[in-house]
Amino acid sequence: MRHTSAQTDRPVSVRERPPSLLELQARARQRWHDLKCGEQPIVWVGSATCGLAAGARATLEAARAELDENGILAHVIPVGCLGVCYLEPLMDLEKPGGPRVCYGQVTPEKARAIVRSFFVEGDLRPDLALGTWGDAEVPGIPRLFDLPMLRPQVRLVTRSFGLFDPDSIDHYLAHGGYESLPRALAMEPEAIIEEVTKSGLRGRGGGGFSTGRKWRSCREAPGEPKYVICNGDEGDPGAFMDRSVMEATPHAIIEGMVIGAYAIGAHHGFMYVRNEYPLAVVRLTKALADARQHGLLGDDILGSGFSFDLQINRGGGAFVCGESTALMASLEGRPGEPRAKYVHTVEVGLHGLPSCLNNVETWANVPLIISRGADWFAAIGTERSKGTKVFSLVGKVRNTGLVEVPMGMTLREIVFDIGGGIPDDRAFKAVQTGGPSGGCIPAQFLDTPVDFDQLWELGSMMGSGGLIVMDEDTCMVNVARYFLDFLQQESCGKCTACREGVAQMLHLLNKISAGEGKEGDVELLLELCDLLEGAALCGLGNTACNPVRSTIRYFREEYDAHIRDHRCPARECRGLFRYEIIAEACKGCGVCVEECPREAITGERRKPHVIDESKCVHCGLCFAACRFDAIAKV
Secondary structure (H helix, E strand, C coil), rough: CCCCCCCCEEEEECCCCCCCCHHHHHHHEEEEEEEEHHCCCCEEEEECCHHHHHHHHHHHHHHHHHHHHHCCCCCEEEEEECCCCHHHCCEECCCCCCCEECCCCCCCHHHHHHHHHHHCCCCCCCCCCCEEEECCCCCECCEHCCCCCCCCCCCCCCCCCCCCCCCHHHHHCCCCCCHHHHHHHCCCCHHHHHHHHHHCCCCCCCCCCCCHHHHHHHHHHCCCCEEEEEEECCCCCCCCCHHHHHHHHHHEEEEEHHHCCCCCCEEEEEEEECCCCCCHHHHHHHHHHHHHHCCCCCCHHCCCCCCCEEEEECCCCCHHHHCCHHHHHHHHHCCCHHHHHHCCCCCCCCHHHCEEEEHHHHHHHHHHHHHHHHHHHHHHEEECCCCCCEEEEEECCCCEEEEEEEECCCHHHHHHHHHHCCHHHCCHHHHHHHHHHHHEHHHHHHHCCCCCHHHHHHHHHHHHEEEEECCCCHHHHHHHHHHHHHHHCCCCCCCCHHHHHHHHHHHHHHHHCCCCCCCCCCHHHHHHHHHHHHHHCCCCHHHCCEEEEEHHHHHHHHHHHHHHCCCCCCCCCCCCCEECCCCCCCHHHHHHHHEEEEEEEEECCCCCEECCCCCCCCCCCHHHHHHCEEEECC
């Protein structure tokens, strides 16, 4: 019997053979070539969360408006974060056959001017340009990756950041995407695990456990089905590495997870993404749909007989759900509370079955290891910490943003060579690594190579990759208090050690920072650290002592000054310093008088003013308002 269509009454053709990966890649490369070498110019606008927060939407619309007004038909393409977040919004312009030129801090007005100059007047505006992509040489414009922040980096996970549209699977395929997948599917699962183990890849989520060992344990664990999970629940203050990877190259994560699932023997996986990352969720959702449509996800992937699919689950913003067992409890629809880890999740995880959890950056490294080999990856980094690490560089540093460096690069190189040093020529004081669970490392260890083991020896940890730089005006007691306050709010409260211990430590730190501490409080803090470290149920409680212990270890004199002298050496803790008007610098403008909420400042016009200390509440409004640096903290 011949089947016919009800609408056309024509024979229904046998479904065409889906295109092979080679065909998909060839088509993608041709489309990329047509885009780059076609007759239409291209405008690329950085449209990750950092760019959008800096006003990229308005920049993009202004560029479109200027193109329309000049009758220019152009491709306007959003791209992911390049990493130089302090220069956002970023915009690249490219004529057919010409160089791609990047511009930074592009306001809507600046966007219009650059578009008009570049496409209408033929002026590339070297005075406004950051640099050219690739090896293009333009008089007066440096190469983009010769910028001080970019030159020292080794960009593996971030290699395509800012280069192409994250929403286009064609762009990913055209740049080598999914080349590792058929190679992996042609290997024995054990061979893949051996290659990952040999590479020395350690989990980039904080613990630094061997990825290959974790995969092997999960594969060998009894129980079916098995699951693979991506931890995108990045909750550390100042951290945005995983968010940027999900927004800029979502297909790399998917490709890594498919390879990992095949090696482990899993047929279903989950991407756990915090709900505060809406753009990452949108781009991952699009990437998953496109991967399924192209036969790279779902049933019989690339005709290999292996089937695997992924779904996205959004977390509710609980920091503790970054812990593996709490995350899996959340996936099951239960409160995100951890369990004791004497039974590992690779054996008893999601729904009581073997589950392999890695973070975003770990999964994104897997395709590179399969395509370039374990020996290539292992040649980067240090003896026990291989490859690169993506860090978010924030705080009191000139060049804030995302950096990827080989393991073993020193803190000094990251902070001063890449980060540009401390603004206003202030002195470097410390860098905090590893988020709330990490520690503060002082200036004397600036030449320490950054890897898992070195940071641990200094009383800190790698964590997911946050680097918060602090200058001379940072109070280390207040830093410890801030992170303990965060951890107390984020603790699930399940175990007594964490619930009560963190609260008691925070109580002591609040007293000390208010000038109400007493002798013996520091020793009590250290005692609580020891108690918490050994008794808490999960990593949140076990490592909550790190900010406290490291600041006491390296900055004990600041604690003593707060307790014995009722003085904050950094002049940050309210009530432990005072404001004073410098008579020689005061112009008598009266701005401070207008700002003061307690009428504590008096003085005649054009004559030095004075502060009545009995009325002053140390709010700092006068200090912030003074244009002549005539108010000092003493």
